[in-house]
Amino acid sequence: MKLPIDLHFLRRPFDRRSPPGSAPGTATKPDDEVSSQITVTAYGPNEFVEQQIDDPEQIREYLGKHDVTWIHVHGLGDTAKLGSLAHMFELHPLVYEDILHPHQRAKAEEYGDYAFLVVRMVELEPRLDTRQISMVVGENYVLSIEEDCPHDRLEPIRLRLRKAVGRIRQLGADYLAYALMDSVIDHYFPVVETFGDRLDQIDDPLAAGYTTDLIPEIQRISSDLLTIRRNLLPHREAIRNMMSGAVPRFSDNTTVFLRDADDHTSQLLDAIDAYRQICSDMRDFHFALTSQRANEVTKTLTIIATVFIPLSFIAGVYGMNFENMPWQQMKDGYVYLWLLMTLVAFAFIGWFYARGWFKG
């Protein structure tokens, strides 16, 4: 059996913390991060500019000159760039710290001039993991910083912006932030669905009883689903926080869409709970099957042993070397003995039958 536990995921956040008691905003550069790439996307209903930039100062050319400016940073490796961004957008030290230590729970916080959101993308390859996207949402800009991710979860939004699909170019920065958040949450669906596939594959061998390695697999699925649930749940709290008006940056117009994101999160949590319930049902089924078989095995042994033990005893008695034993010298003694043994055997079998041991 393989142990159904992956500690790697859980322990990652601890590796990256700054030492206890250090000042808020202390920046520790994660070693394994790629250097930071900045993309600026500025747009309005009738305009659209998209450009990769090197020097953060270039951002000033866009800010305030378009309806919405979206500055997207990929990779946390270049703390110089990130520091000048923090300076440019006057980020609170705690916000800056949360951006640099990408192990935060999803959340939505108001900071007066801007709102600060954290969402977590889920990855299955090469192992179950989550990555953080931090978003600073100001009046006419969104600054989003993402950890180095194997997959680009935000590409669909870029496509919608480029092609002006839907009303995304008509709406403000808060809508863009919602759209990014919703895209991240939407990507949980195929991930959760993967577990449906894995459960499907377990279905048949489980019913057939080839169960040696299925229990750890079921437990692994259940444990992974719990991990996803633990990462997803704070998103719902954050969204409800935003809907309740605690983050005034989000207009009533966008709140309607947040309700939709809330629905999606609830659906995901429902699906996760249902899959976990199935895991638990499968485990129960397996144990019922196993225990039924063990009972069957024990009962068979008992019946056979209990029938033969007295017979062997009788045979043993007649194997003794006494001079003077009844039947032994008689011509039909051997036949009589077989009759006796048959009688004993049937007496036991009949007794077991009467007690119902042959049923079920």
Place this chain on the structure above:
Amino acid sequence: MKLPIDLHFLRRPFDRRSPPGSAPGTATKPDDEVSSQITVTAYGPNEFVEQQIDDPEQIREYLGKHDVTWIHVHGLGDTAKLGSLAHMFELHPLVYEDILHPHQRAKAEEYGDYAFLVVRMVELEPRLDTRQISMVVGENYVLSIEEDCPHDRLEPIRLRLRKAVGRIRQLGADYLAYALMDSVIDHYFPVVETFGDRLDQIDDPLAAGYTTDLIPEIQRISSDLLTIRRNLLPHREAIRNMMSGAVPRFSDNTTVFLRDADDHTSQLLDAIDAYRQICSDMRDFHFALTSQRANEVTKTLTIIATVFIPLSFIAGVYGMNFENMPWQQMKDGYVYLWLLMTLVAFAFIGWFYARGWFKG
């Protein structure tokens, strides 16, 4: 044993989602849906018109000219028709999306000019499944869109409208929406009751101990009830939402009736919980019975084996081919040996009796 799990139900919602990150309101036509049939029912206290129409534009002939106009769409197959309905009633893209992706949780939402309700009908045939009815409730109209369902859950309402049973024709669009919702919830009663029948049928064989296949059946019932519960619970949330005044489209007059629907949902949830408790009690009873039998079997084997093992040993000893064994050449040696063996057997039986192994 048959595996008591049906993954089909759980996985259906995932098949129909639009790709992650796509714009809200993206319409994906479900492949297996029948084409959309539109029925218009317009009525007031003293008038009643019912007509099947083909072109959504014909609806304009009824809207506003009667106290209440009920437009009912059956089947999601014709996105052109649905699209022009969405245009006619100025539906929010999210509402339109929820109508087209019929895997929403039950809910009640306010959209200013109209309220949007989702309810889920439950089906048992051919397998446990639920279907969505979406309702848009405006000032003098109800637009209801239902997935292709094997059974028509709304027919009783049509009958009451045609025959003017009760006050349904005197009351407004919000009452019609309540009546449709209540009819859907009422249909959970016979479904839940089916599980009562199935539990009834398990009762006798379970007590008799023919339990080989009963455990998976009990688990299947328990699991199905949980699925129904999971679908039903959001209805209560939605109804309480409506009663609390968060959906102002529903007048105080109708709120009294919502209280009744809330009662029904609570009764259903109580019944489901009670049935699930019975499933759990049955399982416990089965395991108590099984474990009692296994103990009985083990005890019987132990007693018989423990009595015969020393006897067989004695017989084995006297089967040895030594020249010089006590009793062996004596005339009554064989009798003495039997006396010894009887003594040993009774010593063991007496010891077991003293330890209470023959009781219970």
Place this chain on the structure above:
Amino acid sequence: MKLPIDLHFLRRPFDRRSPPGSAPGTATKPDDEVSSQITVTAYGPNEFVEQQIDDPEQIREYLGKHDVTWIHVHGLGDTAKLGSLAHMFELHPLVYEDILHPHQRAKAEEYGDYAFLVVRMVELEPRLDTRQISMVVGENYVLSIEEDCPHDRLEPIRLRLRKAVGRIRQLGADYLAYALMDSVIDHYFPVVETFGDRLDQIDDPLAAGYTTDLIPEIQRISSDLLTIRRNLLPHREAIRNMMSGAVPRFSDNTTVFLRDADDHTSQLLDAIDAYRQICSDMRDFHFALTSQRANEVTKTLTIIATVFIPLSFIAGVYGMNFENMPWQQMKDGYVYLWLLMTLVAFAFIGWFYARGWFKG
């Protein structure tokens, strides 16, 4: 073993429902109900009239002419009488429906001119069951309708009214409604206490280990207590609802008494939980005892079998018919062999002792 489950109780409500989707207020006469008997009790501090009437119209002679008029209907069998009462008191269709379908949860609802209460009486004979009393509480009247019950739970109130015990004749209709409700709740105490008696009777045989049929009995008690809990809990919700002012018909004066009823309900729920905890403790104790005995049995078999198996083998070896075996032809061979076997036996026993198998 007897199956500790009584489905009858749970399924009763389902038998009496009107068909799904029928109009609110549809009256379905329960078949097994006795015909309705009406008793009018009119009183004030210094007056008291009590009379059985046949024609509901006679009620008008009392209504409003006394401080409080209490109309009590026993049995739901005569829908004509009930219908004219509903008409006389202008009952809402939903109230009328709830009266006729006596499977409602306990509740307290405000309907403007009157409050509507449902309470459930508990019965143990011939089986655990509950019956509904519906109360309509107006300014100067209480209309109470009760299902056909084997026992009259309201007689103590009638006695107090007749004999003017306490302040009941000084106080209004809301106090009468409270007194009726409190009397019903008080009758849960002896019922719950019956389960204390039954647990007492299980105590001794359980500790003695004669447990074959005790587990189902314990489970039956636990399951019945849960049923009572499920019926009692909504009373507390209803009382707290009334105390919170949501049902303005109940004056501040009566609210003090409601606090007392709330206390009683909490005490009952505490007692039920404590008894259920005892059931669970008893079950655990039984399984600990059973498992301890099973271990004892297994250990005994193991020790005896493990000691005798090698001895029997040795005896078997010397039962072989080889020409040329050591010791066999020696004079003391038989004694040597016994020494060997004793040695082997003690070696095993010593080994088991060293591993601690004889302890505990």
Place this chain on the structure above:
Amino acid sequence: MKLPIDLHFLRRPFDRRSPPGSAPGTATKPDDEVSSQITVTAYGPNEFVEQQIDDPEQIREYLGKHDVTWIHVHGLGDTAKLGSLAHMFELHPLVYEDILHPHQRAKAEEYGDYAFLVVRMVELEPRLDTRQISMVVGENYVLSIEEDCPHDRLEPIRLRLRKAVGRIRQLGADYLAYALMDSVIDHYFPVVETFGDRLDQIDDPLAAGYTTDLIPEIQRISSDLLTIRRNLLPHREAIRNMMSGAVPRFSDNTTVFLRDADDHTSQLLDAIDAYRQICSDMRDFHFALTSQRANEVTKTLTIIATVFIPLSFIAGVYGMNFENMPWQQMKDGYVYLWLLMTLVAFAFIGWFYARGWFKG
């Protein structure tokens, strides 16, 4: 094993109830109560009078003439005295009833002119039990009535009053009520600690495995702790009720102290939960140990039996009386046979080793 359940405690409340449906305030004298002794303690910052009185009317000499008058009644046996006290302090019938039926949950209620508190003292000797102290807290008096208790939990307060320890003589009647309540709650600490001692004594024999009677003892501790928890929890509810301002009799000054009582209750509940967790851990440990031993026993039997069964069979074969068996007449046949048997035995042992049965 001794059954770890004491039903006596749970059933006491039921013995003392007035019959269902009787008027509120019906006084039933508990049979086993000692007659009521009244002590009056009147004090202010600079004065202190303490006197036992016989006639309740004597109380009027103190009331209102000192800053605070504390009337303490010990024993519920003299209903005449209690009745005249109820009359003198104009107690509500429900308050009087709660005083006479000393099985109330802890609570704090406002009655306009006075507040009514119930607290429960915990006793361990001769068995776990709780006793009620009822307190009526008026503007300048506290009337406390206690059941007959084996121990006097209020003596420390009397000492502080006599010796003017702390500010107790400067503060009002509400502070005295708090001090009495706090003293009662403080006495839970040594009681809870007793269970720590008992768990300590179980520690060593449990680890050594002499566990026959430990499981019921652990269960008894766990069950008693639950009983204490159930009695303690309502105190916290009552205190929080008082802190929230729902009982205006308690001034802001005293509220600070209530916060301290709330802390103590939380600490006690934490300790009880932690001890119960330890009980549960001990139970799990015991079952792990037991199951490990049972497995060990089974494995040993299996290995020994499985090795000897084929050997015995071979010996049995060569014990057959055939004329014509290979090796039998050979000179070294016996040696060959032993070689064969050794081979078989080692083959089995090697096979078991390969499957890892000798590990762990």
Place this chain on the structure above:
Amino acid sequence: MKLPIDLHFLRRPFDRRSPPGSAPGTATKPDDEVSSQITVTAYGPNEFVEQQIDDPEQIREYLGKHDVTWIHVHGLGDTAKLGSLAHMFELHPLVYEDILHPHQRAKAEEYGDYAFLVVRMVELEPRLDTRQISMVVGENYVLSIEEDCPHDRLEPIRLRLRKAVGRIRQLGADYLAYALMDSVIDHYFPVVETFGDRLDQIDDPLAAGYTTDLIPEIQRISSDLLTIRRNLLPHREAIRNMMSGAVPRFSDNTTVFLRDADDHTSQLLDAIDAYRQICSDMRDFHFALTSQRANEVTKTLTIIATVFIPLSFIAGVYGMNFENMPWQQMKDGYVYLWLLMTLVAFAFIGWFYARGWFKG
């Protein structure tokens, strides 16, 4: 096996309590405390003084003359010093009592002129334990009193003050209190992470099945994590209390930082829950593995025993000393018998195969 329970930790609080019913503020000097050392740190943006003092009166030289004065007391051994501090800062008797009895739950309380905080440091060496730091936060001072701790958790704050790292010297006393609290909470991270290391070390031997002593170790980890959780949780309550404005001493400026401390506590609780889940998964895995092996052992015994029992019986039959047995005198009788026995053996093996006992 070693018992996975350490009662020492739980029982410590009880040793130090003042006797029940004693006046609030009764000071009991803990015996094992070192004498109290006082350090004064006074600072502003541009000034910094740090000095050890002996006489508490020296504090007056600093108080009010600097922006913030931090008086830190280490060790509770010198009640004279502590008493004069309590007098100087006019501490409420309850505050003084809580400082002297260092077993309080974490909390935040408002006392008008100052706020009172309690936090608990966690220690792993030499055993899991927690120590209390009490803080009195006034307008321009923080008085912190800590139990004798093996490690100094506040040193990082002192360093930041000395070197003016971050804005700590610009901000007020409330920020200092936050920084101290945050430093204490931060130190939970490495402690929790230790349990990650221990789980990592269990991983491999658990999967290999060398599990004899792992279960108690897992249970010890789980139990310790629960203890840490129980100590940590009240911190979150206290922080949320402070954030909600119930402790007005903390300005809006600091509230932003409290949000960060709240995030940290939530992350820690998440990690603890996840680790505890892993403990539970490991336990389940171990029991699945153990039960699978036990089944394997039983099945092997059954198959071997059931095959050999009839064969041994046949051999026993032919070992009987009858004169007249079929085959016995025949030349090929022995061969026929072996054929018979082979047939019987294969019949059984085939039957077991058909029942699927060789699978899984």
